[in-house]
Amino acid sequence: MYALYCRIYQAILRAVSYVLPWRQPELIDGENSLDRLPKRIQEQGISSVLIVTDKGILSVGLIDSLLQGLKEAGIRYAVYDKTVPNPTVDNIMEATGVYRQNKCEAIIAFGGGSPMDCGKGVGAQIARPNKTISQMRGLLKVRKRIPPFFAVPTTAGTGSEATLAAVITDSKTHEKYAINDVSLIPYFAVLDPTLTRKLPPHLTATTGMDALTHAVEAYIGKSNTNKTKSLSEKAVKLIFDNIYTAYSDGDNLQARDNMQKASYYAGVAFTRAYVGYVHAIAHTLGGLYGVPHGLANAVILPYMLTYYGKSVYTPLARLAERTGIAAAGDTAEQKARAFIQAIEDLNRNMDIPAAIDGIRESDIPIMTQRACREANPLYPVPRILSERDIHAVIDMIKARP
Secondary structure: OHHHHHHHHHHHHHHHHOOOOOOOOEEEEOOOHHHHHHHHHHHOOOOEEEEEOEHHHHHOOOOHHHHHHHHHOOOEEEEEOEOOOOOEHHHHHHHHHHHHHOOOOEEEEEEOHHHHHHHHHHHHHHHOOOOOOHHHOEEOOOOOOOOOEEEEEOOOOOOHHHOOEEEEEOOOOOOEEEEEOHHHOOOEEEEOHHHHOOOOHHHHHHHHHHHHHHHHHHHHOOOOOHHHHHHHHHHHHHHHHHHHHHHHOOOOHHHHHHHHHHHHHHHHHHHHHOOOHHHHHHHHHHHHHOOOHHHHHHHHHHHHHHHHHHHHHHHHHHHHHHOOOOOOOOOHHHHHHHHHHHHHHHHHHOOOOOOEOOOOHHHHHHHHHHHHHHHOOOOOOOOOOOHHHHHHHHHHHEOOO
16 A cells, blocks of 8 residues: 555656756856856856855865956855765855855855755755755755856766755754755756866766766656656766776766766756665765765665566666667566676776675664655655665665674
8 A cells, every 4th residue: 555655646746747847957068168157157147156165176276267267257256165075954054154144146066966965955045044954855845946056066976967956964863855846956057077087086986876876766767758768878878888987097088078968967867757765775874874975876776776676677678778788689687687787897896895884783774764754755766665675775785794
């Protein structure tokens, strides 16, 4: 009965999604495309912006050319650089205070998924000043236009520059949850591959596998459209063709550019088709232990795809064919298993571990509950899993002494 309830909920949500005001960000892309951003901001009639980033981005000077361009364009700016991995409600409230104090009119999120999520949280708080962040948790709780939002990703993985989600961590309970609203989709996205050139190999690997997880979970779910299927296929193909090159040769801008496009395509796909249990479990790892989101997704993905069993053979077989992994004449099961093996091979070749260290046995029940609460009934997964199932998968990814 519970599975039926989940499917009815998802069917209603899918029907409603056809009337929502979806949009895609206007792209500013290509090598050194960041240099064009100040002019685009100026053309919007904006005179003051809040830049949400982190201290790491600031310390390596990635943002310097943007600050200089804003000065030359006569645009005032304030910088909030205290964003932490898995950004917190406290981050959002501090950054919102900076936005108000400086009478800002727009937001630039500059960095990986954490500054993006923090910036979207600021946008939601400005749009809904009488609501707390926790009151906007879930679906369509903002429902108001946020300030103009410019996303500048410095990784190729999160897809946050294209999505409707802001993932936030409660500072007190360490629970990670999402605010999902079409109003949070950025208005502009800058895809400049030079910004990812300094990304260390391990971050190139895990953020790239994050993008692969987005594309695969969107593809195997039950709320796909023809467009999301096509975008997921493009993303998966680009990732398999380019991620190892980007990982092993960070100066290869063509591979970097292709990975950014893959991340963007996957982001557009999953913001409409949703993700699944891989993300639900990954969010518990991030909230409780601070495990980087891309790393968690990379480790969990092959285990979850295997656990789904025959419910994912057909879509995974198609992906195996699109990527050239499948052998001619193989069965759907054989193709699906080959695809999962290819993911495991990528992880191993890029030194991504096969398990997560530090998971405490005593935490697994709360992890299970939180993952189930996030995923059911919202995520249109291939197969509805119970708490017992989720517990079993978490046990699989737990590193053994």
